[in-house]
Every structure is written in C-alpha cells, then in structure tokens.
Amino acid sequence: MILPLKENDYYPPSPVPRKSKTINIQELTRNYFEQTIIFSPLDKKGEPSVLERDRNQISRDCLTQKINFELPRNFLHNSITNRLRTGKQITYAWKKGINLPFPKQDHQLIVKSNRFDFPTIKQEQIINKLRNFPVFVVSNGFKELVIGYSQNEYKKNYYEKIYDLYDNYFLWTKDKYPSSLGFFFFNPNDALELEKTMYNRQPYSSKELCIKTNAISLHKAYALNRTSSPRVQFKFVPDLDELGKLLKEYKYDSNIRFHPKQYHGRSFFQGQPIYMIQPNWIQKLNNKKILKEYNTLFKAKSENSTVIFISRDSAYLGWKKFRTVNPKLNLPKKPPLIVYNFESFINDYECDSNKASTDLVLVTNHDAYNYFDKLKMNQNSETSFEALSNKFNTNFLFLKIWIKRILWSITTTHSPM
Structure with missing residues (x-):
C-alpha cells in the first residue's frame, strides 16, 4: 500500500504559502x-450546556472569589426558582484576564478595612474597661497568633494573588466569607484542645515553631476583632463546657432568664454566655447602700457599674461572698440572673452613649483564673538569666529554623514531615 505524500514531505518545500487562521x-x-454566564434550566438531556473547560474555570473562580455574584436584596429565592422553571435566564458578566472591575467608589492606595475610624470615643472607653481581663490564644515561638488559612489560598496562582491585592485596595467593602481565621478562647481548655490537635496533625511543624497556649488581654483581642484586614477575621470562641451546661441544665433554673x-x-445559643444579676432587683432591696456594697465587693468604681460573670458558677460564688458579708439582709441562695452574650453586650455598649460612660467589671471562670495564675507564677519565678535566655531564643528561632x-x-531527599 502506497501512502500519498504530505505537504511537508516534499523537498524543497512548496513555495505556495499556507492559509493562516483568521483571528x-x-x-x-x-x-x-469577558464572557457572559447564563443561569438557565437544564437542557432536555438533563445536562448543563457548559463546556468542561469553562465549567472547571468557573468553579475555580468561584472558590477564589473572583466570580462575585450578588443578587439584589429584594430578589427572593422563590423568584429565582420561578424564573428558572419558566425558562427565563439570569446573566452575569464573567471578567477575565486584565479586564478588572472598576472601583465602586474613589479609593486611595490604602487597604480598606474597619480600622479607619477605630477607636472611636466609645470604643476607647471599652478598651480601657477590658484591659485587665484575659483571653487565651494559640501562638508560636515568635509570639504570633496561629491563624487558619483556607486550602483555596494555597491553590491560587500569581495572577489570582495579584487580583486579591487589587480587590483589597479598590473593591473590598466587607468579607462575605473569610479566607483566614484567628480565635480567642474564653476557656483555656478549649485553646489547649486546639494546640493538642495541631501537634497531632502537624507534629514536626508544631514542635519546630514552638506552638503553645498563651494569655493576652481582652482589649487587644477586641481591637483585632474590630480592625482585621480584608479576608482575615478574628472570632471569639465561647466556653464550650459552659455553653453545654447552659443548654442542658442552667436554662431550666427558675432564677435564670434570657435577655430580650x-x-x-x-x-x-449565640455567642459567649455572660451572667448579670438583675440591677432592678438589687435596687428593690432598699437601696443604694446594698448596691454600693455589692459593687465594692468586685472592685467596681461606681454605683452604676455593671458586673459581668463569664460562668454561672462564678456568679453564684460572687453572690455567696456577698451574702456572707451581709448576713442581716436575708438574701436568697440563688440570685436572679440575666443571660446574654458578650459580643452583643459590647455592641450595645458601642451604640449606647449612656452605657459606654459607665464602669464595667468582668469576672472570669475558674479554669481561666487557675491557668492565668499558673502562667503568671511561671513568669515571676524566672530569674533574670532565664528571662534573657527566653528573649534570645525568640530572636534566634528564625535563624535556627532556616539553618x-x-x-x-x-x-x-525527602520531607521531614
């Protein structure tokens, strides 16, 4: 069988130029x-009429938040379903390459974030009230908070990272969902559980970076919560043990009611539970003298102070001490308590000028007190040489890791993991 020669088999090549593809x-x-994405019903075969290449790219751009499709607030879910059932289409302009969305407003070359107006006068007052209260974090040897990153962040190429920078500078207004999360724990046992999980899943890196649980001031956690950068959020993690007891036991007590x-x-239950003795009930007991003595017991600065307990047991213990100091008042064993959450309480303080001017006293739970006292004792027991050595080890850690x-x-030839 003789095969016909192809055009490239002739020598010398044919002088006749080949036709070039039209652009x-x-x-x-x-x-x-730019490409238009059309949301429409499935075809008769039950399969979407989208090329596999486009389908994969759409999925990737959705994960990396480059496709940012938002419906109007008045556009209900039912109307979407009805439009698709009746065969109507919803279109979206899918921008690609150098075709970047225009800024919605005039922005300067600074990263938009919540820190612009922080702290306001009210927030400054709140910061001063939270300075002496501890929360717990998982940190590394560089004294940096350990932050969790989404897997999608590691899958982004250079172009997608550049697009993120453009979005942070010119487009960002709020986080629809964060790419990174940092946590503040009210109970050290929850932070220790996270530390244990990290050592179990990443033992080499955790040991190399000296991962451990530390305490920081609540006012620093509050500031980070309010001033986080785009795509980064810091969350307060409630005391899980206290939360479980509240839902299973405490809420059925006759002396406990929830804030409206x-x-x-x-x-x-939303947020970190906090317990407050009803102020109106104390005032009915005759008066300002009792209220003054109650606030003095917890080192409050004025009669208008608000004493907040992070656990029910600490509220009962505080009330027991108050009854011991005032035996003639014939006070009940269990005080009437209002249950609210810490985050909403602070938001109320920010919005209410009257509340922001009053004093605030927080009483932590037993576990937090013991763990913080243990950390403080370890720091006080350090000699000057040990303190200098620890500071040197922190500065030397970076060089040690890279060597x-x-x-x-x-x-x-293999990874140490």
Whole structure:
C-alpha cells in the first residue's frame, strides 16, 4: 500500500504559502477578556450546556472569589426558582484576564478595612474597661497568633494573588466569607484542645515553631476583632463546657432568664454566655447602700457599674461572698440572673452613649483564673538569666529554623514531615 505524500514531505518545500487562521475577535474576547454566564434550566438531556473547560474555570473562580455574584436584596429565592422553571435566564458578566472591575467608589492606595475610624470615643472607653481581663490564644515561638488559612489560598496562582491585592485596595467593602481565621478562647481548655490537635496533625511543624497556649488581654483581642484586614477575621470562641451546661441544665433554673435580645433556642445559643444579676432587683432591696456594697465587693468604681460573670458558677460564688458579708439582709441562695452574650453586650455598649460612660467589671471562670495564675507564677519565678535566655531564643528561632531546613535539604531527599 502506497501512502500519498504530505505537504511537508516534499523537498524543497512548496513555495505556495499556507492559509493562516483568521483571528476571531469574539473568541479572543470570550476567552481572555469577558464572557457572559447564563443561569438557565437544564437542557432536555438533563445536562448543563457548559463546556468542561469553562465549567472547571468557573468553579475555580468561584472558590477564589473572583466570580462575585450578588443578587439584589429584594430578589427572593422563590423568584429565582420561578424564573428558572419558566425558562427565563439570569446573566452575569464573567471578567477575565486584565479586564478588572472598576472601583465602586474613589479609593486611595490604602487597604480598606474597619480600622479607619477605630477607636472611636466609645470604643476607647471599652478598651480601657477590658484591659485587665484575659483571653487565651494559640501562638508560636515568635509570639504570633496561629491563624487558619483556607486550602483555596494555597491553590491560587500569581495572577489570582495579584487580583486579591487589587480587590483589597479598590473593591473590598466587607468579607462575605473569610479566607483566614484567628480565635480567642474564653476557656483555656478549649485553646489547649486546639494546640493538642495541631501537634497531632502537624507534629514536626508544631514542635519546630514552638506552638503553645498563651494569655493576652481582652482589649487587644477586641481591637483585632474590630480592625482585621480584608479576608482575615478574628472570632471569639465561647466556653464550650459552659455553653453545654447552659443548654442542658442552667436554662431550666427558675432564677435564670434570657435577655430580650439574646438569640437562642432549644439546642443553640449565640455567642459567649455572660451572667448579670438583675440591677432592678438589687435596687428593690432598699437601696443604694446594698448596691454600693455589692459593687465594692468586685472592685467596681461606681454605683452604676455593671458586673459581668463569664460562668454561672462564678456568679453564684460572687453572690455567696456577698451574702456572707451581709448576713442581716436575708438574701436568697440563688440570685436572679440575666443571660446574654458578650459580643452583643459590647455592641450595645458601642451604640449606647449612656452605657459606654459607665464602669464595667468582668469576672472570669475558674479554669481561666487557675491557668492565668499558673502562667503568671511561671513568669515571676524566672530569674533574670532565664528571662534573657527566653528573649534570645525568640530572636534566634528564625535563624535556627532556616539553618535546620537548609541542612535537611542538603543531606536528605525527602520531607521531614
């Protein structure tokens, strides 16, 4: 069988030039500049009429938040369903390549974030009231908070990272969902559980970076919560043990009622529970003298102070001490308590000028007190040489890690993990 020669098999090559492909402007625009996405019902075969290549790219851009599709507030879910059932379409302009969205407003070259107006006068007052209260974090040897990153962040290429910078500078207004999360714990046992999980899942890196649980002031946590950068959020994690007891036991007590603004149900409770003795009930007992003595017991500065307990047991213990100091008042064993959550309480303080001017006293739970006291004793027991050594180790840690990694890469061919 003789096969016919192809054009490239002739020598010398044919002088007749081959026809070049015509450039399709619409196809170039669709592939590299902008393409219209149409949300429509499935075809008769039950399959979406989207090319596999486009489908994969759409999924990736959704994960990296480059496709940011928002419906108007008055556009209900039912109307979407009805439009799709009747065959109507919803369109979205999918921008690609250098076709970046225009800024919605005039922005300077600064990262938009909540820190612009922080702190206001009210927030400054709140910061001063939260200075002496501890919360717990998981940090590394550089005294940096350990932050969790989404897996999608590691999958982004250079172009997608540059787009994120553009979005942070010119487009960002609020986080629809964060890419990174940092946590503040009211109970040290919850922070220790996270630390344990990190050592179990990433033992080498956790040991190398000296991961451990530390205490920081609540006012610093509050400031980070209010001034986090785009795509980064810091959350308060409630005391899980206290939360479980509140939902299973405490809420059935006759002396406990929930704040009118508290969002809760049979099996859920929003935020970190806090307990307050009803101020109106104390005032009915005859007066300002009792209220003054009650506030003095907890080192409050004025009669208008608000004493907040992070656990029910600490509220009962405080009330027991108050009854011991005032035996002639014939006070009940259990005080009437109002249950609210810390985050909403602080938001109320920010919005209410009258509340922001009053004093605030927080009483922590037993576990937090013991753990913080243990950390404080360890710091006080350090000699001057040990304190200097710890400071040197922190500064030397970076060099130590990189020397170890360089030597490992030279002497071995596999990862130390």
